[in-house]
Amino acid sequence: MSAIPIVDFGVCSLEREHERVTPEEMERVSAQLHDAFTRVGFVFLQNTGITQEEVDQVMQVSREFFSLSEQQKSLYSRGRYEENGNHGWVSLQTERLNPKRPGDLKESFNTTVLSPQILWPTGGALSHFQQLQSSFFSRCSSLGRRVLRLMALSLHLDPETFVKEHRRMGEPGNSTTLRSLFYPPLVPDQIRPEQLRCGEHSDYGSLTLLFQTRPGIQVRSLSGLYISPPLVPGAVLVNIADLMQRWTSDNFISVLHRVLLPSAGDSSERQSMAFFMQPDDCAVISCLDGSSKYPPIRADHYLRDRFAESYGASDIIDQ
Numbered sequence: 467m468s469a470i471p472i473v474d475f476g477v478c479s480l481e482r483e484h485e486r487v488t489p490e491e492m493e494r495v496s497a498q499l500h501d502a503f504t505r506v507g508f509v510f511l512q513n514t515g516i517t518q519e520e521v522d523q524v525m526q527v528s529r530e531f532f533s534l535s536e537q538q539k540s541l542y543s544r545g546r547y548e549e550n551g552n553h554g555w556v557s558l559q560t561e562r563l564n565p566k567r568p569g570d571l572k573e574s575f576n577t578t579v580l581s582p583q584i585l586w587p588t589g590g591a592l593s594h595f596q597q598l599q600s601s602f603f604s605r606c607s608s609l610g611r612r613v614l615r616l617m618a619l620s621l622h623l624d625p626e627t628f629v630k631e632h633r634r635m636g637e638p639g640n641s642t643t644l645r646s647l648f649y650p651p652l653v654p655d656q657i658r659p660e661q662l663r664c665g666e667h668s669d670y671g672s673l674t675l676l677f678q679t680r681p682g683i684q685v686r687s688l689s690g691l692y693i694s695p696p697l698v699p700g701a702v703l704v705n706i707a708d709l710m711q712r713w714t715s716d717n718f719i720s721v722l723h724r725v726l727l728p729s730a731g732d733s734s735e736r737q738s739m740a741f742f743m744q745p746d747d748c749a750v751i752s753c754l755d756g757s758s759k760y761p762p763i764r765a766d767h768y769l770r771d772r773f774a775e776s777y778g779a780s781d782i783i784d785q
């Protein structure tokens with residue numbers, strides 16, 4: 467049995483209008499989320515309404531992008547978009563999610579700005595890149611909002627408590643990001659000591675939704691051991707991130723996770739899509755229980771400081 471709980475989200479699925487979900491149904495799912503988020507920090511959600519076909523399409527168009535030359539991809543590099551400093555392509559080994567290790571053996575494309583006016587990869591197999599990333603972003607926002615409501619309910623708060631601080635997802639003033647990740651096949655003699663595909667880290671924002679093509683993520687359990695969750699077909703892996711832990715005075719826990727290198731001789735590649743939800747830039751996150759366990763902090767200032775750790779202190783993010 468997986469140590470990460472699996473919750474059937476069917477009654478709250480995006481296929482059903484939010485208004486039709488009964489208070490009893492909300493209560494039941496919210497209690498299951500509460501259990502997962504207070505004990506483990508991660509949960510698999512089944513029957514969310516996001517289909518495998520949608521996931522496959524956005525994975526496929528992302529894979530097309532990663533197969534471009536370095537020179538072509540660099541036209542879209544992170545840091546060149548004035549609308550948001552986090553939007554765009556991040557090359558192999560640039561980011562260190564665990565700053566004590568060498569750069570991660572992954573590359574990624576961050577979709578933070580949805581405006582069609584910016585420079586998007588286009589042409590041939592990429593002609594639907596912007597449309598597929600943008601529509602998947604908005605499906606993830608809808609699912610994320612439903613989860614946030616249930617989380618608030620489970621803490622006996624007004625159901626809108628978290629949602630009202632995420633009004634601008636996909637708009638200026640919010641840095642929520644849909645990140646396509648690509649872990650290329652390993653080149654054994656180029657691996658540096660202690661290097662991983664993705665170093666130990668916890669996520670920065672409020673909530674993360676993760677879609678994967680194969681197993682690989684490892685999650686640290688309360689005992690301190692890393693567990694390797696199986697791939698649960700069709701399920702979305704959802705985890706609490708650091709600002710949410712702070713907001714809930716450590717009630718919901720944000721735990722370390724990582725992606726190891728495949729074993730010697732395994733030349734497979736890996737892809738995943740992470741939807742990093744972030745409160746609106748100007749939201750001030752203070753402990754909801756009225757305690758002063760953590761001082762209030764603006765969501766954008768918190769994010770800026772965390773980026774400085776994973777990209778080096780020179781990282782400039784446009785906030």
Ligand SMILES: O=C(O)CCC(=O)C(=O)O
Binds near residue numbers: 664669683723738740
């Ligand atoms: O690729 C994965 O499965 C995990 C990636 C991750 O944890 C992250 O980018 O924050």
Ligand SMILES: [Fe+2]
Binds near residue numbers: 667669
């Ligand atoms: Fe992560």
